[in-house]
Amino acid sequence: xxxxxxxxxxxxxxxxxxxxxxxxxxxxxxxxxxxx
Amino acid sequence: xxxxxxxxxxxxxxxxxxxxxxxxxxxxxxxxxxxxxxxxxxxxxxxxxxxxxxxxxxxxxxxxxxxxxxxxxxxxxxxxxxxxxxxxxxxxxxxxxxxxxxxxxxxxxxxxxxxxxxxxxxxxxxxxxxxxxxxxxxxxxxxxxxxxxxxxxxxxxxxxxxxxxxxxxxxxxxxxxxxxxxxxxxxxxxxxxxxxxxxxxxxxxxxxxxxxxxxxxxxxxxxxxxxxxxxxxxxxxxxxxxxxxxxxxxxxxxxxxxxxxxxxxxxxxxxxxxxxxxxxxxxxxxxxxxxxxxxxxxxxxxxxxxxxxxxxxxxxxxxxxxxxxxxxxxxxxxxxxxxxxxxxxxxxxxxxxxxxxxxxxxxxxxxxxxxxxxxxxxxxxxxxxxxxxxxxxxxxxxxxxxxxxxxxxx
Numbered sequence: 001x002x003x004x005x006x007x008x009x010x011x012x013x014x015x016x017x018x019x020x021x022x023x024x025x026x027x028x029x030x031x032x033x034x035x036x
Numbered sequence: 037x038x039x040x041x042x043x044x045x046x047x048x049x050x051x052x053x054x055x056x057x058x059x060x061x062x063x064x065x066x067x068x069x070x071x072x073x074x075x076x077x078x079x080x081x082x083x084x085x086x087x088x089x090x091x092x093x094x095x096x097x098x099x100x101x102x103x104x105x106x107x108x109x110x111x112x113x114x115x116x117x118x119x120x121x122x123x124x125x126x127x128x129x130x131x132x133x134x135x136x137x138x139x140x141x142x143x144x145x146x147x148x149x150x151x152x153x154x155x156x157x158x159x160x161x162x163x164x165x166x167x168x169x170x171x172x173x174x175x176x177x178x179x180x181x182x183x184x185x186x187x188x189x190x191x192x193x194x195x196x197x198x199x200x201x202x203x204x205x206x207x208x209x210x211x212x213x214x215x216x217x218x219x220x221x222x223x224x225x226x227x228x229x230x231x232x233x234x235x236x237x238x239x240x241x242x243x244x245x246x247x248x249x250x251x252x253x254x255x256x257x258x259x260x261x262x263x264x265x266x267x268x269x270x271x272x273x274x275x276x277x278x279x280x281x282x283x284x285x286x287x288x289x290x291x292x293x294x295x296x297x298x299x300x301x302x303x304x305x306x307x308x309x310x311x312x313x314x315x316x317x318x319x320x321x322x323x324x325x326x327x328x329x330x331x332x333x334x335x336x337x338x339x340x341x342x343x344x345x346x347x348x349x350x351x352x353x354x355x356x357x358x359x360x361x362x363x364x365x366x367x368x369x370x371x372x373x374x375x376x377x378x379x380x381x382x383x384x385x386x387x388x389x390x391x392x393x394x395x396x397x398x399x400x401x402x403x404x405x406x407x408x409x410x411x412x413x414x415x416x417x418x419x420x421x422x423x424x425x426x427x428x429x430x431x432x433x434x435x436x437x438x439x440x441x442x443x444x445x446x
Contacts, residue, residue: 012329019329023322030318034311034364 046213055212063431074420081417084410085163093166097410104392104405106164108415111391113160115243116384117153119267122275124150124200125236126312128229139305141298144207144435145286146279148426151200156422158193163414185245192239199232210443211433218443241268247390255394257336257345260327263390269323273316274383276309280376290430293437303369310364310372313379317357324349341397348389352382 046052088097100107127146130136165171174181174190181187202224209218244267251259260266287294287302294302336342356378363371389395392405407415430436438444 009330012332015329016326019322019326023319027315027318031311031315034314034361 052212059432070423074424077413078417078420078424081414081421084414085417088163088410088414089168093164096408099405099408099411101405103396103399103403106391106395107405108388108407108411109160109164111388112384113415113418114157114164115387115391116274117157117160118240118243119271119274119383119387120278120380121150121153121157122236122240122271123279124275125233126272126275127279128203129233130312132226132229133233136308138301138308141301142279142283142305144204145283145430147200147203148207148429148435149278149282150275151197151204152422152426154193154197154200156418158197160415160418161193185242185248189239189242189246192235192242196232196235196239199228199235202228203232206443207433207435207439210439213440215442236271237268240271241265243267244390247395250395253396254390255336255341255345255397256331257328257333257341258389258394260331262323262327266320266323266327269316269320270383270386273313273320273379276313276316277376277379277383280306280309280313280373281380284373286430286436289427290436293430295438298436303367306369306372307364307367310360310375313375314357314360314364317353317360317379321349321353321357324353341394344389344393348382348385352378352385356382 046055084097091097093100098107098109124147127139127143131139131143162168162171170178173179174187175194202221205221206218206225209215209221241264244263244265247254247259248261248263283302283306287299291299337346356375359371359375359378362368363375385393396404434440434443
């Protein structure tokens with residue numbers, strides 16, 4: 001392990017929220033699509 | 037080929053021994069292609085296991101070393117095997133908790149498969165222990181090892197194996213004609229199922245947690261704090277893919293045991309399993325994307341390990357997921373089966389990545405781990421022996437065939 005590195009865990013927070021919201025919005029229509 | 041269950045209840049030890057002796061006789065042809073290939077491998081594997089226990093883990097038995105302490109026995113037999121056994125907890129949840137009776141015809145075969153997987157792959161752990169005589173320590177003390185995830189995995193394997201035995205035990209009681217015992221065992225099923233599902237959530241993720249402390253040894257594209265969650269979610273579709281694969285083979289090999297109605301409903305069952313796999317794989321894929329974005333690993337994609345990562349994620353998760361979707365929409369059973377095989381390949385590669393491929397990826401090719409022929413033969417022997425036991429049980433007990441009338445009436 002070499003030295004100390006600073007990692008900003010909030011740098012990608014915005015896009016991560018978008019990915020989660022897209023997933024939550026799509027998963028139920030996806031299940032309904034499979035069951036049609 | 038149809039096994040007989042005891043039509044008269046066995047009440048004496050003498051009757052029991054007569055029945056067991058009759059059941060020990062081979063059923064079906066002896067010199068099949070599968071038997072001719074697998075029997076010598078099992079025999080050779082048994083000899084090599086004794087050699088391994090006597091000589092230890094070093095060369096020439098295995099290529100394991102300080103750099104690569106885990107090889108195919110852990111990577112394939114334990115981690116992959118247990119992921120594939122996940123079909124049991126998923127299917128029992130779907131049938132007994134969600135009440136989807138449509139999958140009931142395959143539940144016994146799936147639970148039997150899961151039970152045998154845990155038994156044999158616990159054996160694989162036993163073989164991988166340098167001091168195999170200490171394997172009982174997590175159970176009896178003499179340094180339990182409570183700080184280790186492996187302590188949890190050891191206890192869970194034991195308890196889950198027992199839970200699956202309880203779930204399967206009504207079939208054994210029906211085979212032996214033990215009516216009263218069968219009634220008691222059947223009443224324990226729901227409790228065993230709930231206990232088994234609870235255990236599975238933790239030990240499936242626990243197998244991933246085993247590599248958590250190796251942060252600097254696992255390639256950043258694979259290492260994440262979410263490894264346990266990824267292992268658990270992937271065990272859902274890994275297990276169901278195995279159910280699809282094993283069910284396809286069982287329905288051909290044991291087709292004369294299966295009644296007309298079960299044959300008719302099997303297509304619906306496969307489509308349903310494909311649906312669950314597709315949804316689980318979508319969830320897994322999104323989680324992998326999330327982890328990738330969070331880690332900001334963009335620069336690593338354009339490297340050899342990056343291409344390997346894309347092969348695993350796109351080629352063996354996303355593409356099989358899309359094939360499952362197409363198979364479900366068109367009711368194309370061939371597509372569902374192909375998707376299941378691709379998914380299983382992806383799981384094998386994923387688990388092996390954590391154990392010795394993406395693990396210490398920086399070590400030159402000439403110094404990397406590659407299994408010895410002894411490791412490969414023993415691995416094959418374990419798998420073939422499990423298939424032999426599965427076949428022995430299915431040919432005799434009511435697993436794919438109907439339960440005796442007295443059991444169905446209860």
